[in-house]
Amino acid sequence: MSTRNFIKYLARKVTKNLENIDEENISKLIDFLLHADRIFTVGRGRSALVSELFAIRLLQLGFNVSAIGERILDLAPPIGGKKDIVIAVSGSGETEEVITYCNAAKRRGALIVGITSFEDSPLSNIADLVIIVKGRTRKWHYKMFLEREIEGEREPITHEGSLFEISTIFLFEAIIDELYKRMTGAEKGD
Secondary structure (H helix, E strand, C coil): CCHHHHHHHHHHHHHHHHHCCCHHHHHHHHHHHHCCCEEEEECCCHHHHHHHHHHHHHHHCCCCEEEECCCCHHHCCCCCCCCEEEEEECCCCCCHHHHHHHHHHHHCCCEEEEEECCCCCHHHHHCCEEEECCCCCCCCCCCCHHHHHHHCCCCCCCHHHCHHHHHHHHHHHHHHHHHHHHHHCCCCCC
16 A cells, blocks of 8 residues: 555544544533643553643643643642543553542542543543543553553554544644634634
8 A cells, every 4th residue: 555545544544533523522621621720631652642742732722731641640740629620541541550640630629531442441430521532442451551561562563553642633633723713713714
């Protein structure tokens, strides 16, 4: 398959993933973000990079946001309460470090938004709002990210291994666009 044909193929798969996302949940997330005091994004591995990218885009819109990722998971600022939102990105919905962070944040009163491929995951079970983004096709034997890396348990090095992250990046960019429009009064196509 040529590179151009592969790009078209991948774009179709991402489009299908995005078309299956519950529009009502996206709207709820946008409303939550607009009323949040502070926003925390969290993820591990490639999901950490996706959540950090979203945090940067939110920061560019003027939101008070912290990215809790690979390098700073142990340096996370304390969560204050009910107007704080945690956006947790985990394709499997099982990554132990993400679940631990979300459980602690929930005890402190934060709203938890889970972005995952699995409705029946620990992340989905503790989240106040779940947005299902298809792409992950398997769950992990090891629940901790570091443990998976040490044991060599990884997604295949194919597009299927990154489909969740690619789709989530597109979702987050659409959310940023909608936030920008609501905050500035810009019309579609501006």
